[in-house]
Amino acid sequence: MNHDPKASGKARTGVxxxxxxxxxxxxxxxxxxxxGSPGTGKTTVALSFLLEGARLGEQGLYITLSETERELRDGARSHGWTIPDEVAVFELVPPESLLDAAQQQSLLYSSDLELGEAxxxxxxxxxxxxxxxxxxDSLSEIRLLAQSSLRYRRQILALKHYFARFGATVLLLDDLTSDALDKTVHSVAHGVIRLEELAPEYGAERRRLRVSKYRGQAFRGGFHDFAIKHGxxxxxxxxxxxxHRSGFDRHRMTSDIAELDALLGGGIEQGSSALVLGPAGTGKSTFALQFVAAAVERxxxxxxxxxxEELGLLFSxxxxxxxxLEQMRDSGALHIEQVDAAELSPGEFAHRVRQRVDIAQAKTVVIDSLNGYQAAMPDENALILHVHELLQYLNRQGATTFLTVAQHGLVGDMKSPVDITYLADTxxxxxxxxxxxxxxxxxxxxxxxxGAHEETIREYRISGNGLSLGKPLVGFQGVLRGVPTLVGNAAPLLSMPSAT
Structure with a gap:
């Protein structure tokens, strides 16, 4: 979605x-x-919200009940921020009179006095x-002072009506430490945003958010990945x-290898996806790189x-x-990136791919391999949905996508870790x-x-001259099973390099 906050009159969050x-x-x-639980990024989002307001000339106020002003400013500096004069920080501390022993012997509960004073x-x-x-920041302190759900709700309503009288946009933070099941504020608030942190068995933590409520307003539902980084x-x-839709003229992308293009019925159409399946070592990446080299040449x-694969080894x-590939990268024609599945969420990966297509105008995209992409996913069903949306998006932008999948086994019956053959166009x-x-x-x-394609099976070789394909293997049967039998006059096989 592309929306203009000025036209809609919205208060931008700065994120x-x-x-x-x-x-x-x-x-x-x-x-x-x-x-959200402690550590999910609530304070960082809240500071972004106030800093964005300050940038627009709006006065902001940060009321902290659980964190000191010094801790708040140190946290801002860790992101390279300086809290400006337009953002006032008020650290709410209990009056010393409430800590006096004689005061605590009063017939009134100290919590009553503290809540009223706060x-x-x-x-x-x-x-x-x-x-x-x-x-x-944060509601947990007010909830503890209120002691009962009735007094807590009445206090939140009082705050809501008070701030509404002055037209202020208010962001209440709740760390869910006092009562995670209390939904009092959910019914009072105009909108609810929940931040979550997930701890996979291996790799960095994963964070996601969801908007569960926004009165009178459409929003993008479901979970969205996010990360806390410098800035x-x-x-x-x-x-x-x-x-996302864009208009483009479809044409066939060729590989510059006549036999491979013939096998593909003339090439692969722009704005389509191709899946390269095979066991380890068969050259799946090489087939994809052949199309990349041809695209750069055009x-x-x-x-x-x-x-x-490690990039240095791949280059060599x-x-x-x-x-x-290094020369292609240095010329600006190729963006090549090593992806660490243990450190990257699927949402961030899709965002990076989109940047290369939207900003850098890449028209050929290779994801090598889907096995590594699967490692970034908590379950297989979600992987299918992510890949489906990503492929559909790339197709609509006129980008041709190549995905590789390593199958289990070497010869005979092959097993794929995930079946996406029905998603790919080729x-x-x-x-x-x-x-x-x-x-x-x-x-x-x-x-x-x-379009149409050859229904034949061709032998191929990978050598110092790159990829080369032979004629259709019309004289063999059972090639795909790994042990073919001769059933006629066999077409000559490709010559193999002699032993030295």
Whole structure:
């Protein structure tokens, strides 16, 4: 979604991805709840909200009940921020009179006095600062002071009506430490945003957020990945391919290898996806790189996202086959990136791919491999949905996508870790087979939505000259099973290098 916060009159949060999810930002003059366990990034989002207001010339007020002002400013500095004069920080501390032993012997509960005194100080500070944006951190302290759910609800309602009289946009933070099941504020707040932190068995923590309520306002539902980095919170809205369309002229992308293009019925159509399947070592990456090299040669831009192989080894290995990836990268025609599945969420990965297509105008995208992408996913069903949306988005932007999948086994019956053959427009199948006492490789196209293709099986070789394909193997049967039998006059096999 692309929305103009000025046109909608929204109060931007300062977190670009979050503003996109909220369709421009927070409705001004209303009270919102931002909840999440400690460490999920609530304070960072709240500071971004106030700093964005200060940038727009709006006065802000940060009321902290659980964190000292020094801790708050230190946290801001860790992101490279300096809290400006337009953002007042009010650290609410209990009056010393309430800590006096004689005072605690009063017939009145000390919590009654503390809650009333806290509310009075909040109102006095608000009237003195007269802010347009307010952050109250956190509700757990007020909930403990109120002691009962009735008094707590009445206190929240009092705060809501007081701030509403002055047209302030209020962000209440709740760390869920006193009562995670209490939904009192959910019914009172105009909108509710929940932050979550997940701890996988291996790798860095994963964070996600969800907008569970926004009165009278459409928003992007579901969970959205986000990360806390230097400079603040970075939110990666869930990709919805149907929202992105672009016009382009479809044409066939060739590989510059006549036999491979013939096998593919003339090439692969722009704005389609191709899946390269095969066991380890069959050259799945090489087939994808052949199309990348051809695209760069035509003057187009390409992007490669590598999950499985170290870049230095990839550069050295492919250079010996005639693919100078470093030169392509240095010329600006190729973006190549090593992806660490243990440190990257699927949402952030999709965001990076989108950047290369939207900003750098890459028209050929390689994801090598889907096995590594799967490692970034908590379950297989979610992986299918992520890949579906990503492929649909890339297709609609006119980008041609190549995905590789390593199948289990070497010969015979192959098993894939995940079946996405029905998602891809073209499926290229690679196999080992035995012939004349040697292990050889065969390629076939088993699916192509966008046109006709050869139904033959061709042998191929990977050498210092790159990729080369032979004639259709018409005289053999059982090539894809790994042990073919001769059934007629066999077409000559490709010559193999002699032993030295």
């Amino acid at each position: 670009a991805g979050l503003d996109d999810i909220l369709v421009g930002g927070l409705a001004p003059g209303h009270l919102f709840l931002l909840e 509310t009075r100080q909040i109102f006095e500070t608000f009237e003195r600062v007269q802010p347009a944006r307010v952050v109250l 603040g919170v970075h939110v990666f809205p869930r990709l919805v391919a149907a929202e 003057g187009e831009k390409a992007a490669i996202f590598v999950f499985d 290995r492919t250079r010996s086959m005639g693919f100078d 499926v290229i199948l690679l196999r080992y087979f035995e012939a004349t006492g040697q292990v050889r490789r065969a390629v076939s196209v088993i699916k192509k939505r966008t």
